[in-house]
Amino acid sequence: MTSRVLSQTNADETGIRERRRLVITGVVQGVGFRPFVARLAAELQLAGHCGNDEVGVFVEAEGSTGALDEFTGRLRAEAPPLSLVVDIATETLDVQDDASFTIIDSRSLPGLRTLVPPDVATCVDCLGEMIDPGDRRYRHPFVTCTNCGPRFTIIKDLPYDRPATTMAAFPMCEQCATEYDDPSNRRYHAQPISCHDCGPRVWVEVGERRVAEGNDAFAAAQQALADGRIVAVKGIGGFHLACDATNPAAVARLRKRKRRPGKPFAVMAPDLVAARNLVVVSDVEGNALSQPSRPIVLLRKRQGSGLADSVAPDIDEIGIILPYTPVHHLLFSRTPGSAVEPPRLLVMTSGNVSDEPLCFSNEDARSRMADVADVFLMHDRQIAVPCEDSVVTLFDGAEFPIRRSRGFAPLPVILFGEGPDTLAVGAEVKNTFCLTRQGYAFCSAHLGDMGSLQSQRVFTTSVAQLSTLHGVRPALIVADDHPGYGTRRWAERYSDETGVPLLTVQHHHAHVASLLAEHRLVGTPVIGVVFDGTGYGCDHTVWGGEVLSIGSDICSADRVGHLQPFLLPGGDAAVRNPVRVALALLHVAESDDLSGLGLEKECPVEELAVVRSQIANGFACVETTSVGRLFDGVASLLGVRHRVSYEAQAAVELEALARTATAPVDLRMDVCDGELLLAPLIRGLVAGIRSGEPASGLALGFHQALGDATARLVAGLAAREGVDTVGLTGGVFQNRLLTAQLCQALSDAGLRVLTHHLVPPNDGGLSLGQAVIGRAWASMHHERRGD
Numbered sequence: 001m002t003s004r005v006l007s008q009t010n011a012d013e014t015g016i017r018e019r020r021r022l023v024i025t026g027v028v029q030g031v032g033f034r035p036f037v038a039r040l041a042a043e044l045q046l047a048g049h050c051g052n053d054e055v056g057v058f059v060e061a062e063g064s065t066g067a068l069d070e071f072t073g074r075l076r077a078e079a080p081p082l083s084l085v086v087d088i089a090t091e092t093l094d095v096q097d098d099a100s101f102t103i104i105d106s107r108s109l110p111g112l113r114t115l116v117p118p119d120v121a122t123c124v125d126c127l128g129e130m131i132d133p134g135d136r137r138y139r140h141p142f143v144t145c146t147n148c149g150p151r152f153t154i155i156k157d158l159p160y161d162r163p164a165t166t167m168a169a170f171p172m173c174e175q176c177a178t179e180y181d182d183p184s185n186r187r188y189h190a191q192p193i194s195c196h197d198c199g200p201r202v203w204v205e206v207g208e209r210r211v212a213e214g215n216d217a218f219a220a221a222q223q224a225l226a227d228g229r230i231v232a233v234k235g236i237g238g239f240h241l242a243c244d245a246t247n248p249a250a251v252a253r254l255r256k257r258k259r260r261p262g263k264p265f266a267v268m269a270p271d272l273v274a275a276r277n278l279v280v281v282s283d284v285e286g287n288a289l290s291q292p293s294r295p296i297v298l299l300r301k302r303q304g305s306g307l308a309d310s311v312a313p314d315i316d317e318i319g320i321i322l323p324y325t326p327v328h329h330l331l332f333s334r335t336p337g338s339a340v341e342p343p344r345l346l347v348m349t350s351g352n353v354s355d356e357p358l359c360f361s362n363e364d365a366r367s368r369m370a371d372v373a374d375v376f377l378m379h380d381r382q383i384a385v386p387c388e389d390s391v392v393t394l395f396d397g398a399e400f401p402i403r404r405s406r407g408f409a410p411l412p413v414i415l416f417g418e419g420p421d422t423l424a425v426g427a428e429v430k431n432t433f434c435l436t437r438q439g440y441a442f443c444s445a446h447l448g449d450m451g452s453l454q455s456q457r458v459f460t461t462s463v464a465q466l467s468t469l470h471g472v473r474p475a476l477i478v479a480d481d482h483p484g485y486g487t488r489r490w491a492e493r494y495s496d497e498t499g500v501p502l503l504t505v506q507h508h509h510a511h512v513a514s515l516l517a518e519h520r521l522v523g524t525p526v527i528g529v530v531f532d533g534t535g536y537g538c539d540h541t542v543w544g545g546e547v548l549s550i551g552s553d554i555c556s557a558d559r560v561g562h563l564q565p566f567l568l569p570g571g572d573a574a575v576r577n578p579v580r581v582a583l584a585l586l587h588v589a590e591s592d593d594l595s596g597l598g599l600e601k602e603c604p605v606e607e608l609a610v611v612r613s614q615i616a617n618g619f620a621c622v623e624t625t626s627v628g629r630l631f632d633g634v635a636s637l638l639g640v641r642h643r644v645s646y647e648a649q650a651a652v653e654l655e656a657l658a659r660t661a662t663a664p665v666d667l668r669m670d671v672c673d674g675e676l677l678l679a680p681l682i683r684g685l686v687a688g689i690r691s692g693e694p695a696s697g698l699a700l701g702f703h704q705a706l707g708d709a710t711a712r713l714v715a716g717l718a719a720r721e722g723v724d725t726v727g728l729t730g731g732v733f734q735n736r737l738l739t740a741q742l743c744q745a746l747s748d749a750g751l752r753v754l755t756h757h758l759v760p761p762n763d764g765g766l767s768l769g770q771a772v773i774g775r776a777w778a779s780m781h782h783e784r785r786g787d
Contacts, residue, residue, distance in 0.1 A: 019062035026086035032146030047098035120292040121324035123148035166382040173198035200381035219338035232373035237387030238360035239351025263646035264312035266319040268348040270332035293407025294324035295390035360386040405446040412440035419775025420475035426767035434767035478774035482536035507535030514769030518758040531732035533628030544626025581633035589682035658699035665701035669709035707741030731762035
C-alpha cells in the first residue's frame, strides 16, 4: 500500500480525542473528492486516512469532537462542484493515535459499486493552460484535471482508477506522474491526465491515409472546413460531422450524404458572445449553455446572423452548443504558423447516417462514414461507452430535457423503497434503457432508434457495459407491451437465454411512472395526462391522447379519459404523410368538402381516391387516439406541412407558426364522457381557413382550444377521483405552448402540476417508468408469495 502524508497532527492536549469512520456515497470518484477530504482534514488538524472503494470514499479521521463534527458537516456543504453526495454514514471507532492524515490506495470490496461520474466540459483552468505558450500543455488536445474532462466514456470498470480506463494505454511521463501523485495538485489522481509527451495523439486522415498530425492536423481540418468540406471529428463520446454553418452548399452536401433532408442541425459557436449573435440568450439560457454538462440548448433565432437557412429550416429555433473538449476549442482557434482563418460557426451533428447508431470507434467511422465525410480528425484514445450530446430547452425558468445523454448520464435517479435489480429496455425510438440497483435508477445515454440489427447490437453492448460498471445481473427484465418493438423481442430473447422473468408494461402507464419517479412521488395518487405519437393500447389500438388515474399502487392504472378515436389511413403511411391525417380529421367532422383548403394540390387524385376509400370502409386503417397525429393533421390543414422527413416535423413547425401569432382565433374543443371531441375543433379550423383567418392565429387557437379542453376534462376527473396532483408527460409535452397553457389552467383550478426536469417527457424517459413499475410489481409479487 502506498500513501501520501497530508497533515501532521498532535494529540489533543486539552481533552477528548475520538476516531470516526465515514463512508461517503454518491458521485465522489474522479471529481477530486479525496484531495478535498485531505485538505479539509489538514485544516482541522485531523489524523487518519481516506481512499476509494466500490462503495465510494471511505474516511477514518480522529481528533477533537468539535473538529470531527465540523469535518462531517463541511464534507457535504463544501464538496467539489462535480461531486454529488448522496449519503454520509458514520460510526465511532477506537482511537489509534495516528500522527498524520494520508490518502491511501483504492481497495476492492466485491459486490459493491460506487456511482460513475458523467463527462464534463473542459474547465477554465485547463483552458488557460491550453492557450498559454509558456505552459507545457499549450495546445494539448487532451488537457484535463480532476474538475473536468471525460469520465463515463473512458471507464471500463470500477473503482475509477487509471488501469480501469481507456487511458491505461498511455503510461504517464515523469512530470504527469508527479502531478498525479501530489495531493496539493488539481491533477491529483486525475485518471485522464496526460501531456504532449505521454498523451493520446491527433491526426487527420483522408482516405485512411494520414496527411497531418498534431498542430498540423488542426490546420488541415480548418482548411477543409474553409473549403466547404465535411469533417468527421472524434470527440469524447463519439464522432461528429462538422461543416461550415455559414456555407449553404456545405450544409446541403451534408444533408444529402447524411440522408437528413429537413431535420435541424445543431450549431457549435466558439463562445457565448458568438452564440448571442445567433440566438436570443437570457441569463438562464446562458447558464444552461455554459454549464459543465454543455448540452445543446434550443434557442430563438436572430435575423441576419449569417447562418445558412438550411441549418434549421422552417422553424424559429436553433440548437446551440458551446465547445466542451480541447479539440473543439482548438478547431475554433488560429493554428500557429497557419494562414487559415478558423471557422466562425460549425454545424456539429451526430457522426452517423440517419437512423443508424453513433460511430464511436475509428474503424467503425472509417467504414460507415467513408461516403459522408471528406476528412477525418482522429485520435487514438478509445471510447469505452458511446454518448450523444444532450439536448435541453427552458420551460418556466428551468431546464426541460429533450435528450438526456452526455453530461447527465449515468447520474442516477434516486428511488424510494426496496426492489430487485431490474433492467428496463425502453422504447423503440429515442431509446434508453434503465438499470436499477439498491435505491438508484441508472438511465443509459441516448441510443436512438432500435429498428435495425446494428442498433440492437449497440444496445446489447451498452447493456453489458453498464451492467459491468454497476456489478448487476438483473433479476427482472421489463419491456413495452408492443409485440412488434425490437426492444420487446430483445427482452424476450434475454429472458429465454437467462431465465430472468419478463414483465411487459403499457406504454403510457410507464410514461406516468417515469414522471412520478423523478419527482419522488411514486405512491402518490395522480391523474396522468399522456400525449404522444404512438403507444400500444390495452385494446390493441394506437393510443396517444390518454388520461390515466394511478393510485397508491404504481402497478395499476385506469384509463379515465382520452382523445376521440380517429383513423390513420394506411397506418404508418399516415404518419409519414400528415395530409392523410387531415383527410381523416375532416371525415370525423363530417366535412369531406375540400374546397378552399388547398389539400387537393397536396394529394394527387389517385392517392386522394385511395385514402377516401380507406377511411370510408376502414380498410388498411388503424384506429388511434394520438394527439401527436392530431397535430400532424392540423398542420396539414393549415398548410404548414403535408409530408414529413423526420419525427414530429409537422408538430414542431406548427408550434413555431403559432408563436408568430399576434392573437389566437377563437376555437373550441368539446368534452363529453371522458372524451376530447374533435368535430367542433376541426369545423372551427375549416371555417377559419375559408374565411381567411391567418394561419398563425388558427395555429395558436388550436393550441389554446386543446389546452382548455384538456384542463376541463382533467379538473373534472381529479375532483371525481379525489386527486390534487396532475402529471403532464409524453412527447407532445415538448411543445412549450401547450404545456404552458395547460399548466396555467390546471394551476388556476387548484391542482399541483408535475412536468419533467430530470428525464425527457418523450420515449427517452420511458425506461425509468418501466423499471419503477417492474420493481414495485416484483416486490408485491414477492410479498404475496410470502418468500
